[in-house]
Amino acid sequence: xxxxxxxxxxxxxxxxxxxxxxxxxxxxxxxxxxxxxxxxxxxxxxxxxxxxxxxxxxxxxxxxxxxxxxxxxxxxxxxxxxxxxxxxxxxxxxxxxxxxxxxxxxxxxxxxxxxxxxxxxxxxxxxxxxxxxxxxxxxxxxxxxxxxxxxxxxxxxxxxxxxxxxxxxx
Amino acid sequence: xxxxxxxxxxxxxxxxxxxxxxxxxxxxxxxxxxxxxxxxxxxxxxxxxxxxxxxxxxxxxxxxxxxxxxxxxxxxxxxxxxxxxxxxxxxxxxxxxxxxxxxxxxxxxxxxxxxxxxxxxxxxxxxxxxxxxxxxxxxxxxxxxxxxxxxxxxxxxxxxxxxxxxxxxxxxxxxxxxxxxxxxxxxxxxxxxxxxxxxxxxxxxxxxxxxxxxxxxxxxxxxxxxxxxxxxxxxxxxxxxxxxxxxxxxxxxxxxxxxxxxxxxxxxxxxxxxxxxxxxxxxxxxxxxxxxxxxxxxxxxxxxxxxxxxxxxxxxxxxxxxxxxxxxxxxxxxxxxxxxxxxxxxxxxxxxxxxxxxxxxxxxxxxxxxxxxxxx
Numbered sequence: 001x002x003x004x005x006x007x008x009x010x011x012x013x014x015x016x017x018x019x020x021x022x023x024x025x026x027x028x029x030x031x032x033x034x035x036x037x038x039x040x041x042x043x044x045x046x047x048x049x050x051x052x053x054x055x056x057x058x059x060x061x062x063x064x065x066x067x068x069x070x071x072x073x074x075x076x077x078x079x080x081x082x083x084x085x086x087x088x089x090x091x092x093x094x095x096x097x098x099x100x101x102x103x104x105x106x107x108x109x110x111x112x113x114x115x116x117x118x119x120x121x122x123x124x125x126x127x128x129x130x131x132x133x134x135x136x137x138x139x140x141x142x143x144x145x146x147x148x149x150x151x152x153x154x155x156x157x158x159x160x161x162x163x164x165x166x167x168x169x170x
Numbered sequence: 171x172x173x174x175x176x177x178x179x180x181x182x183x184x185x186x187x188x189x190x191x192x193x194x195x196x197x198x199x200x201x202x203x204x205x206x207x208x209x210x211x212x213x214x215x216x217x218x219x220x221x222x223x224x225x226x227x228x229x230x231x232x233x234x235x236x237x238x239x240x241x242x243x244x245x246x247x248x249x250x251x252x253x254x255x256x257x258x259x260x261x262x263x264x265x266x267x268x269x270x271x272x273x274x275x276x277x278x279x280x281x282x283x284x285x286x287x288x289x290x291x292x293x294x295x296x297x298x299x300x301x302x303x304x305x306x307x308x309x310x311x312x313x314x315x316x317x318x319x320x321x322x323x324x325x326x327x328x329x330x331x332x333x334x335x336x337x338x339x340x341x342x343x344x345x346x347x348x349x350x351x352x353x354x355x356x357x358x359x360x361x362x363x364x365x366x367x368x369x370x371x372x373x374x375x376x377x378x379x380x381x382x383x384x385x386x387x388x389x390x391x392x393x394x395x396x397x398x399x400x401x402x403x404x405x406x407x408x409x410x411x412x413x414x415x416x417x418x419x420x421x422x423x424x425x426x427x428x429x430x431x432x433x434x435x436x437x438x439x440x441x442x443x444x445x446x447x448x449x450x451x452x453x454x455x456x457x458x459x460x461x462x463x464x465x466x467x468x469x470x471x472x473x474x475x476x477x478x479x480x481x482x483x484x485x486x487x488x489x490x491x492x493x494x495x496x497x498x499x500x501x502x503x504x505x506x507x508x509x510x511x512x513x514x515x516x517x518x519x520x521x522x523x524x525x526x527x528x529x530x531x532x533x534x535x536x537x538x539x540x541x542x543x544x545x546x
Binding site: 024027028031036037038039040041042043044062063064065066067068069070 | 175201283284285286340341344345346347348450453454456457460528530531532533534
């Protein structure tokens with residue numbers, strides 16, 4: 001009955017950052033890799049500025065429950081999402097944060113200046129895709145499968161590659 | 171088999187299309203609207219009819235008309251819309267009209283929290299109509315079951331000439347998971363009267379529905395929500411006609427309970443603690459049982475895929491074996507009444523309730539409760 005290969009990822013941010021879209025893309029890429037995937041998100045009037053989370057459970061076997069409060073990886077693009085996660089008492093193994101929008105007092109495993117990079121390279125609005133590139137850089141998801149999902153938009157492809165590069169530079 | 175990654179709402183629409191649904195009337199409401207979007211796109215392409223009506227009262231009544239005209243009809247809604255459909259659903263029961271209503275549950279009452287999941291419509295799905303009536307209620311717990319159970323809903327609707335309700339919820343509706351789409355689905359065709367001598371509202375064997383004439387085929391028959399005899403003539407005075415009619419419609423569902431009732435039982439043979447749940451909550455239950463078993467605690471669960479009519483026997487058997495049964499629900503507790511009744515004081519029943527804010531019941535919460543209950 002044990003399912004040792006089950007993994008979970010949470011993406012967090014604020015309304016307008018494209019968290020739900022990024023979660024959907026990530027889930028679709030994992031599905032394309034052949035995993036069983038369950039994806040959910042905080043759904044509602046998540047207006048610009050409010051915390052938004054999306055989460056994924058994936059495994060080589062059918063997903064028992066899409067509901068979990070224990071995550072292998074948490075990636076947050078905004079302090080407010082981290083506060084939401086703490087309020088919900090979620091636990092996680094690896095924390096990846098946006099450097100400038102998450103308090104420097106937070107002990108993260110990885111910090112990346114996603115917004116600064118986006119601004120410098122004219123990729124504003126594509127920060128969520130840079131975040132996916134970071135996950136690909138960490139080997140969590142296939143960069144190729146993400147590329148296939150994003151190929152209709154050149155800016156997104158660039159954002160993805162910049163994310164991968166951020167990890168390579170570590 | 172076609173393996174896809176879709177939401178529960180999309181799975182509902184694909185299930186309906188696979189079942190040959192060719193009529194949809196609806197009014198958009200969160201969190202069900204995606205079902206309507208997909209049907210609006212797909213039905214006209216496939217020769218079907220899609221109508222966006224002015225409200226849910228119009229939707230349910232359009233379905234009844236379409237069904238009498240020979241269509242396989244479905245609508246989807248959420249709590250407030252489902253409330254508006256109750257009168258029409260009662261009419262569909264009384265006129266024995268096959269149709270499928272999907273309620274993607276959200277937190278109520280009233281407008282409540284429109285975007286947040288709940289399981290508060292269970293009793294309304296069963297008892298929302300006035301008078302003596304019964305209709306089958308099915309409950310999927312995943313997008314795969316949305317697909318499978320909508321197909322099953324159409325099968326039951328056609329076989330028993332009855333409206334069927336499918337209770338989903340926001341988590342299932344907006345959650346994306348892997349779904350295996352069936353290659354080909356065969357839904358039984360509706361039996362039609364061979365001659366005007368065959369009564370369209372009476373059958374010798376209550377388990378078998380009478381044949382249903384189609385509007386336009388030349389059968390001169392009145393379809394009415396008032397009490398009627400076997401040939402459709404109104405009789406709003408006599409005891410015999412009324413009792414015979416409502417009892418036959420009631421028996422049509424209850425005497426077919428064995429085929430309508432469906433559930434899954436996991437680990438109950440040696441369980442010392444049991445869970446009973448349905449819908450998205452049943453997923454957390456499955457996970458918590460897995461965790462408890464890993465810890466050496468013999469847990470088991472029953473997942474109800476049919477919520478009405480239910481057979482309480484499997485729950486009674488579970489109650490005889492275990493030290494306690496936990497009934498988690500995304501409501502203040504409705505299913506728990508059935509479980510208490512079925513358990514007949516054999517064991518202790520614990521209700522676990524959470525509703526609002528988009529908060530699921532987490533497997534960890536159920537594991538902790540199970541440990542606590544067993545240490546008492």
